[in-house]
Structure formats: C-alpha cells, structure tokens
Amino acid sequence: MVQIFLANLPKQILKTTKLSDIQHIKLSELTTLIERVVKDAFAEKTYWVIAEISGLNYYPDKNYYFFDLVEKNEATNALLTSIKCNAWGSTVSKIRDFEHTTGQTFTSNIQVLVKVSVEYNLKYGLKLNFIDIDHSYTVGNLEKQKQETLKKLLTENPEHIQLINGEYVTFNKKVPINPVIQHIALISSANAEGYKDFKKVLAENQYKYIFKIDEYLAQVQGESAAQQMVNRLVEIYESRKPYDAVVIVRGGGTPTDFLHFDSYLLSKAVARFPIPIITGIGHTGNQSIVDLMAYNATIAPTKAAECIIAHNRTFEEKILNFQKSIISKTNELIARHQIFLNNVNSKIISKTKDILSENAQYISRINSVIVTGANNFLIQQKERLQPLLNKIIQKTVLMIDSNKFNLNKYIYTIKSSAVHLLDVKQYNLNYYIQLIRHLSPMNVLKRGYSLIYQNGKIVKDPSTIQRGSEITNLLFDTEIISTVKDKKKSNEPKFKL
Amino acid sequence: MSQSLNYKDALNELSEIAAAIENESISVDELATKVKRAAELIDFCQTKLKNTDAEVKKILAQMEAKSKDVK
Numbered sequence: 001m002v003q004i005f006l007a008n009l010p011k012q013i014l015k016t017t018k019l020s021d022i023q024h025i026k027l028s029e030l031t032t033l034i035e036r037v038v039k040d041a042f043a044e045k046t047y048w049v050i051a052e053i054s055g056l057n058y059y060p061d062k063n064y065y066f067f068d069l070v071e072k073n074e075a076t077n078a079l080l081t082s083i084k085c086n087a088w089g090s091t092v093s094k095i096r097d098f099e100h101t102t103g104q105t106f107t108s109n110i111q112v113l114v115k116v117s118v119e120y121n122l123k124y125g126l127k128l129n130f131i132d133i134d135h136s137y138t139v140g141n142l143e144k145q146k147q148e149t150l151k152k153l154l155t156e157n158p159e160h161i162q163l164i165n166g167e168y169v170t171f172n173k174k175v176p177i178n179p180v181i182q183h184i185a186l187i188s189s190a191n192a193e194g195y196k197d198f199k200k201v202l203a204e205n206q207y208k209y210i211f212k213i214d215e216y217l218a219q220v221q222g223e224s225a226a227q228q229m230v231n232r233l234v235e236i237y238e239s240r241k242p243y244d245a246v247v248i249v250r251g252g253g254t255p256t257d258f259l260h261f262d263s264y265l266l267s268k269a270v271a272r273f274p275i276p277i278i279t280g281i282g283h284t285g286n287q288s289i290v291d292l293m294a295y296n297a298t299i300a301p302t303k304a305a306e307c308i309i310a311h312n313r314t315f316e317e318k319i320l321n322f323q324k325s326i327i328s329k330t331n332e333l334i335a336r337h338q339i340f341l342n343n344v345n346s347k348i349i350s351k352t353k354d355i356l357s358e359n360a361q362y363i364s365r366i367n368s369v370i371v372t373g374a375n376n377f378l379i380q381q382k383e384r385l386q387p388l389l390n391k392i393i394q395k396t397v398l399m400i401d402s403n404k405f406n407l408n409k410y411i412y413t414i415k416s417s418a419v420h421l422l423d424v425k426q427y428n429l430n431y432y433i434q435l436i437r438h439l440s441p442m443n444v445l446k447r448g449y450s451l452i453y454q455n456g457k458i459v460k461d462p463s464t465i466q467r468g469s470e471i472t473n474l475l476f477d478t479e480i481i482s483t484v485k486d487k488k489k490s491n492e493p494k495f496k497l
Numbered sequence: 498m499s500q501s502l503n504y505k506d507a508l509n510e511l512s513e514i515a516a517a518i519e520n521e522s523i524s525v526d527e528l529a530t531k532v533k534r535a536a537e538l539i540d541f542c543q544t545k546l547k548n549t550d551a552e553v554k555k556i557l558a559q560m561e562a563k564s565k566d567v568k
Contacts, residue, residue, distance in 0.1 A: 327557050334549065337542070338546060341511075341539055341542050344512070344535075344539065347515055347518075348514070348515055348532060348539075351519055351521075352518060352528065355521060355523070355525070355528060
C-alpha cells in the first residue's frame with residue numbers, strides 16, 4: 001500500500017542538488033509523506049490489540065505513560081514485534097479505572113487488551129495512542145493466574161495447605177491463638193495510611209487495652225513488595241519474640257499494589273507461618289490469596305485492629321462472666337449451706353427435744369405402770385397370804401396347845417414315874433446294901449470262912465502252897481499261923497448252891 | 498474437735514447424725530453425745546461458712562475494684 005502511495009508522489013518534490021547526483025528528498029518531506037500515508041490509512045480507525053506492556057515509564061507531572069506493546073513467541077518467549085505506545089490526557093483516567101477495578105497495576109510485563117489508534121508523529125515516529133483498556137480480559141487473566149497460584153500452593157505444600165469443603169485450611173489457621181493479643185508484629189509500610197489507621201484504632205480502644213507493637217516496615221507497593229514482606233516474616237520468626245499475632249496491613253494507597261498479596265511466595269510464607277497472621281489488606285474485590293491463607297482476614301486495617309480488640313474483649317467478657325458467675329454461685333452456695341445448717345440445727349434441736357420428751361413420757365408411763373402394778377401385786381400377794389397366815393396362826397396355836405398338853409402329861413408322868421422309880425431304886429438299893437453287908441469279909445468270916453495269906457498276900461491259887469510253907473489263916477478276929485503238913489485235892493463239893 | 502476436720506466431712510457427719518436423729522435410730526444412751534457432736538459440727542460449719550463468706554466477700558470486693566480499675 002505504501003509503495004502505491006510512494007509511486008503516486010508528485011514529481012516536483014523529487015529534487016536533485018549539487019551535493020549529490022543521487023535524487024533525494026528531505027527527511028521531513030519523507031516523514032510528512034509517511035504521516036500522510038499513515039493518516040490516510042489509520043485515521044479514525046481504532047484497534048483492540050492483545051499485547052504485553054514493556055518498558056513502561058510514567059511521568060506523574062505530565063500524567064504521561066510511555067511504554068512498548070510487545071508480542072512474544074508463546075513457546076520461545078522470543079520477541080516477535082514491538083511498538084511504542086503512550087497514554088496521556090483523558091485516557092489516563094481509563095488506566096486509573098482499570099487499576100481500581102482489577103487491582104492490577106498498569107505496569108510492565110502484564111498482558112492486556114487495549115484499544116489503540118495508530119499515529120505517526122514527525123518528531124517521535126510511529127506510535128500507538130492508548131484509548132481504552134478491557135478490564136474483563138485482565139480480570140480473567142488475573143483470576144486464571146490466581147487459580148494457578150492457589151493450585152500450586154495446594155500441590156506443593158500439601159502438609160500446610162489443604163482445600164476442605166471449599167475452604168483453604170492452612171497451618172497458620174490451625175496455630176492456636178492466644179486468648180489475648182497484646183504483642184503484635186506489624187508488617188506495613190511506614191507511610192501507608194492503613195498503618196496509621198491500624199495503630200490509631202488500637203491506641204484509642206475504649207477498653208484501654210495496652211498493645212505492644214513491633215513494626216516491621218516493608219514496601220507494600222512496587223515490584224519487590226512481596227519479597228520484602230516475606231523477608232519481614234522471616235525476621236519476625238527469627239526474632240524468637242513471643243508475638244501473639246502478626247498483622248499485615250495495607251490501605252490508603254493505590255489499589256494497584258493489591259496484586260502482591262496474590263504472590264505465591266508471600267502466600268506460602270503466610271500459610272506456613274507459626275504465629276497467627278491477621279490481614280487488613282483493604283480491598284474492594286475478592287479476597288487475596290494471602291487473605292485466604294492467613295489465620296484471620298479482615299477487609300481493612302481498621303477492621304484488623306477492631307478484630308483484635310474484639311478478640312481481647314471476648315476474653316475479658318469471659319473472665320467477667322466467670323467473675324459474675326463465681327460471685328453469684330459463691331453467694332448461692334454459702335446461702336444454701338447456711339440454710340441447710342440452720343435447718344439441720346433446728347431439726348436436731350426439735351427432734352432431740354421430741355426424743356427426750358417422748359422418752360420421758362414413756363419412762364413416766366412405765367414408772368406409773370410399774371408403781372401401780374407393784375402395788376397391785378403386793379395387795380394381791382397380801383390377800384393371798386392372809387388366809388395362809390391365819391391358818392398358820394391357827395395351826396400354830398393348836399400345835400402349841402396340843403404340845404403343851406402332851407408336855408404336861410409327860411411332866412406328870414415323869415414326875416410320878418420319878419417318885420416311883422426313886423422308891424424302887426431305894427428299895428433295890430436297900431437290898432443291895434443288905435446284900436453287901438452280908439458279903440462283907442467280916443460277916444463272911446463271922447460265918448466261918450477264913451482267909452489264907454502267904455507272905456502277906458491272900459492266896460487264891462492252892463498250887464502256890466507247898467508242903468512245909470508257912471501260912472497265916474485269918475478267922476474272924478484271929479490270926480492262926482501254921483505250917484502245912486499236907487496238901488490234897490478235895491473231892492467233896494461242900495458248898496454247892 | 499479434731500484438727501483435720503474439714504467442712505465436707507463435718508457436713509457429711511452432720512447429715513448422718515441429723516438423719517439418725519430424724520428416723521430415731523439413735524439410742525438415748527448416745528443421744529447426748531450425738532447432739533453434742535452435732536452442735537460442735539454445726540458450730541464448726543457455721544464458723545467456717547462465715548469465715549469463708551467474709552473472705553470471699555473481701556476477694557470479690559478486690560476483684561470488683563480491680564475490674565473497675567481496668568474499665
């Protein structure tokens with residue numbers, strides 16, 4: 001097409017000069033020619049082009065973007081084509097809208113679908129004018145990237161990240177959180193609004209909780225933001241300080257740096273971090289991958305602070321409830337015991353009195369029963385005894401009388417018998433006296449009997465008397481002394497009675 | 498009263514005595530001893546309860562004072 005234009009160039013502009021024999025024209029003439037050709041070909045025409053942004057420069061003063069649109073070989077990544085492009089004036093607001101909606105910074109190395117017009121400028125050459133950018137293409141791309149990153153996180157960190165019932169369960173989510181969060185490691189950039197908001201909300205909390213915040217400042221914007229935040233996490237871990245939580249905030253800046261929170265490295269570090277991480281990244285769209293990996297994700301720095309305060313308040317309320325319940329339960333318990341003791345006390349007193357009075361009554365009843373019973377018994381016995389007694393008395397009197405009579409009889413008998421006996425005895429005695437008188441040796445001797453003595457002894461055995469022995473015969477009152485002439489047995493029994 | 502007596506044991510013993518007295522399974526021989534023991538136990542429990550109550554009130558007051566400080 002250009003050749004056709006060139007062929008149709010008017011002859012008069014093809015001049016010859018003395019400097020050279022070669023026919024030539026001025027560059028401006030050529031570029032003007034190009035300008036015209038381009039203008040004729042591309043004027044009023046716009047194109048939607050898929051390309052990658054490269055070598056972007058932004059001049060905030062002038063609100064100018066300069067960049068290249070390039071296309072690379074998908075397999076080899078070799079540059080296929082490149083063209084300059086710029087955005088300025090009212091079109092820059094399209095870029096702002098894009099960044100806001102997608103969360104993607106308009107920067108180098110991103111694939112975009114842009115609407116451009118072709119322009120040739122005499123000073124700057126051929127370039128494309130940025131007119132508009134398609135959001136959904138980038139959003140789709142980003143979403144695809146995000147899904148790929150999530151997939152990579154799951155497959156490469158199966159021990160620390162799992163997808164359970166559509167929810168990402170990470171090691172960080174399972175780290176036990178302290179009931180009170182006081183010592184906080186804060187990752188933020190020092191000049192970010194979110195950092196100030198977060199600290200302000202914590203400092204001005206209505207419960208006057210005290211927080212100790214160690215700041216780990218990191219760039220949360222720009223190319224190396226993700227890597228810097230990972231480095232801060234490593235520092236926090238290596239500090240070995242007993243942090244209750246790590247808080248990552250971002251906010252107040254442009255929404256474009258949001259994409260760092262979808263970074264594989266940062267997401268992985270957050271998922272595997274041994275201290276609970278609370279995010280307050282401040283975004284309008286879907287949650288970032290870091291949010292999905294973190295212990296707790298809030299939508300803004302102030303919300304992160306409020307969440308921490310609420311967490312601590314929950315603990316305090318629990319304690320206050322314990323206190324309340326301890327107070328009421330204790331009072332209740334003491335009151336219950338008091339009532340119980342009082343009841344037992346009065347019960348024991350009344351029961352004891354009852355028992356004592358019952359027993360006393362019983363005893364007095366028994367007593368009266370015993371007394372009357374005994375009296376009755378005595379009376380009965382007396383009544384039974386009386387006739388016996390009477391009988392005994394009667395019998396006794398009778399017996400005494402009868403005995404008296406007998407006795408008198410005996411006395412009489414004895415008396416009379418005794419006199420008689422004495423008489424008899426006297427008689428007998430007299431007889432014996434008579435007899436004895438008759439038997440006295442004198443009387444015997446008087447009656448003619450003699451006693452023979454030998455040697456002064458009465459001889460009873462005639463054998464002791466020998467012939468010639470001298471014997472004495474006593475005859476009544478005369479002793480006859482004689483000598484034995486003879487001795488012989490007498491056969492005449494002269495004195496047989 | 499033995500030094501090792503604690504509220505719980507005292508209360509148990511007291512309940513036993515009260516039950517025994519109530520269902521009159523106590524002989525008059527041991528009644529005086531038991532009632533005396535019950536009185537001792539009640540006194541012990543009351544004293545303990547009063548002391549505990551006082552102590553608890555003190556602690557609760559401290560607790561409340563502290564929690565007010567925090568608020």
